[in-house]
Amino acid sequence: MSVALVDDHPLMIEAISSLLLRSGRFDVVATGVCANDVVDICTRNTPQVIVVDLNMPGDIYTAMSAAICASPSTKVIAFTAATGVDSAIRALDSGATGYVLKGSSSRELIDAITSAHSGETYITQHFASRVIAALRDTSLRRRAAEAVKLSIREQQIVRLLLHGKTNKEIALTIRISEKTVKHYMTLLMQKLHVRNRLEVVIAAQKLDERGAAAMH
Known part of the structure; x- marks a missing residue:
């Protein structure tokens, strides 16, 4: 050998x-x-x-x-x-x-x-x-990190959430119904393993910080 x-x-x-x-x-x-x-x-x-x-x-x-x-x-x-x-x-x-x-x-x-x-x-x-x-x-x-990968639409909603937008304002901005926004919020809570809108914002902020850190 x-x-x-x-x-x-x-x-x-x-x-x-x-x-x-x-x-x-x-x-x-x-x-x-x-x-x-x-x-x-x-x-x-x-x-x-x-x-x-x-x-x-x-x-x-x-x-x-x-x-x-x-x-x-x-x-x-x-x-x-x-x-x-x-x-x-x-x-x-x-x-x-x-x-x-x-x-x-x-x-x-x-x-x-x-x-x-x-x-x-x-x-x-x-x-x-x-x-x-x-x-x-x-x-x-x-596997956990992969599970938190967001769709393009979910990323749009997260960005608007981080800017303090309401569901109605999000719906108007990206031209979907308020009901559809609520559906996406439910999906985001499931993906991010959180229980409410505030926790979605906090988890999204952490994701945003990790993404920014990975760029440097």
């Missing part, structure tokens, strides 16, 4: 190379020391698996995504001392198939490379439950 290693610590690369070569199952085809090397190696060498340290010069997460675009058959394993769940989620979102902590055993790293090559996701065992729980929470938050 062709494997590439990218880590800015020469001793780490030397140790992993020796480990993989001794097993007789792997061929180390390239090594690198920074984020840019990840993309270059995948473009030139198309290794079956590339093991990447996250704490290196350059934007490593963008590099992982770009490397997978350059060589879709290459599987990426993040091999890192970073024990934060956020780092793991970001690496997996960037396309990593494995996340192995540097405190793991050599057997775990080999298992991760083998699993990644087979298309299976591998996370350091004692760390996996935390990552899975966080991924579940992240998924729920994303």
